[in-house]
Amino acid sequence: MLIRKTVLVYFSLLAFLYSAHAQSEALSKIDIPDLKEYLTFIASDELQGRSLGTEVDGLEITANYLADYAKKIGLKPAVENYFQPVPILHTAQSTDAFIEVKNKKGKSVYKSEDLVKLDRNAGVFSLENEAVVFIGFGDNIESLNLEGKIVVAAQGSAKTFSDEVSTEWQNRTERDKMNAITAKNPKALLMITSPKDKENKAFKQLQAWMNRPGYSVKSDKITVQPAVVVAKPELADALLGKKGQYEKYLQASASGSKTVTEVSETVSLKIGSEPEELEGKNIVAYIEGSDPVLKNEYIVFMAHYDHLGIGKDGDVYNGADDNGSGTVAIMEVAEAFASLKEKPKRSIVFLWVTCEEKGHFGSSYYCDHPVFPLDKTIASINLDMVGRVYDGPRDDVWKDSPKKVKDFDGLYTLSNDVWPELAKLNAAHCAELGLIPDTSLPKERFLRASDHYHFHKYGVPILNYATGYHADYHKVGDEVEKINFEKIKRVADLCFLVGFDLANLEDVEF
Ligand SMILES: [Zn+2]
Structure with missing residues (x-):
């Protein structure tokens, strides 16, 4: 009796050590040179601000870049060629009203x-x-x-x-x-x-x-x-x-x-005038869970990859932080999960959505036409602007920001009330990484502020990470040079740990 118990303890300890080792190996895949390389491309002038209607189709180029990447690191396409088409209507101003x-x-x-x-x-x-x-x-x-x-x-x-x-x-x-x-x-x-x-x-x-x-x-x-x-x-x-x-x-x-x-x-x-039909693209890739039953449940990591395009004066809005940062963070989180020899029990979905800046088109379309059932989606984790650290005099924008997120350790984290355990699990992993979650954002406003809203609307538990507004928000100054890549890595590490836990939890009830 005693021996059997010892053996059991021994094996579960082994499993634990194995899992801890596997996790730290995977975390080592999330690295700063990669983040820099990807973001330098995504936020380059060549892509003309990743928006519909620019001369160079930077939005499409980014979509292809993400799909190629998903393929390269071995993610499965959840839809044909990783693309979920999002039909968009463009109506020009009527000239003869x-x-x-x-x-x-x-x-x-x-x-x-x-x-x-x-x-x-x-x-x-x-x-x-x-x-x-x-x-x-x-x-x-x-x-x-x-x-x-x-x-x-x-x-x-x-x-x-x-x-x-x-x-x-x-x-x-x-x-x-x-x-x-x-x-x-x-x-x-x-x-x-x-x-x-x-x-x-x-x-x-x-x-x-x-x-x-x-x-x-x-x-x-x-x-x-x-x-x-x-x-x-x-x-x-x-x-x-x-x-x-x-x-x-x-x-x-x-x-x-x-x-x-x-x-x-x-x-x-x-x-009015006759609209022109355009097509946006969500990139939907996933890693299938290893458990025969739980693999039919999903954790979704999401980031919008579009930005504002080109201004009237010809200036390019590169949106390095908004939301190049979230886009590349998820690329690295995906690589970390893909590198695991033994995959987590639940499936992990990587969703790069289009046209957030035009009105959350990609995420609302995904939620109205989910590729994976929303009632089997146990969490949607949205990253929108995760690459800046406050490092200068407090300007007008920061004045209104809650104070905790002013430094390297702070992170705005927003959750809904669908499944309170999610926020607790997040807080535990933040503590592990020395991050301080700031939950002071008013929910009534910020639950609507980005793509997570559409999952929230359908009753999916959500988490949203952000390093906060800054003076370059929606300005031409939102450039790669101002990005703190260490911070993006910390957020990506957090995503991995939270996702890993979520994917392996025994029971999820909400
Ligand atoms: Zn954004």
Whole structure:
């Protein structure tokens, strides 16, 4: 009895020593010369800032570079040639937009190019001589039948209008209003800015936001929603018959009378342009787990490899930290796992995602079309900017940063609350490496701030590592020369240790 127990202890100790040895061998694969070599290429001017729409397709070159690398170190392709295509629509600014009002005799009384499209429908939207119905500020619409109609609603509310609080565009309020109205299936919604906004500030602000060329992920379902366009008060004056009428109408409608008004004037408009279809690429590679059952569970390491491209002035945004650093860190983590003779029990996925800077396109597409089931993904670990150490006077950006991450030992770590064990496991490995996890980032903001958001949305436990904002964030100064490669190595080491543990845990329950 005693002997058997001793033998067992002996064997488990051997296994432990073997595992510790294997881990330190693997960690030695994560080395600074490699990190430097990869990042020097990824963040070079030649790649023109790794974005869609540049003359040299640096985004594609980086995608090929990562896929070649995955192949070279022996990762398995999770999709054909390691590429998960991400369909993207590019809509240029419409050049021939107009809106026109005709009176009941058919005479044109207003024509302007001032209109902004707010809905995300692709393509051109047009109307020809259609009747409209005014619905005031868009409240109390429950009983109205708006189906198929052209609805005109005022920006703001009766209260903000009467109190003269503000004529600014309050995004959330207007969004809610738009959603309530479009839920009633009108053909189009014309939102009119406030007549009290004499300089048309709100309109100009929207114009600047929305009339830029836009990129979006092409959705699977073609859901055509009612068109929503914003126009100036002059349009409403023309529809109501004369200058100043709109303000009067809003006064009446704010006081509760005369909310729904049909007019005999008609509106015609055209806005939007046909989108161009582009293709982004996620690189999805993996190491299959060694356990016949647990290999069907996954740990995902993720980093976005795109950046901002080229500025109007021709400057190249190299994004060495954002997010060349995370991209190369994961390359080295992958090499460390690939070098293990005995692979961990669960499978480890390496996911380099595209177009984070355009709106998390790669990660949202992956999560909507997961290559490995999300309910079998026990953790998604996202690296976004892990290569800088605070080393100068505290500038404006750093002033707002929590203080712990100011030096070589600090690391912002963000987790969600899906599986609290994950944060504990992370803290233990940070301690082992002398890193101080700073968990002070406000979750409501930072859970949305990068690619991990989409895994979070689907209830996957997430970790996000970052060394923090700096003065070169989204500036041309985000260059390789300012990267601290020791720090990237420490983060990559941490990834390996956390990933190794996660992949071998007996039971994971959340
Ligand atoms: Zn980033």
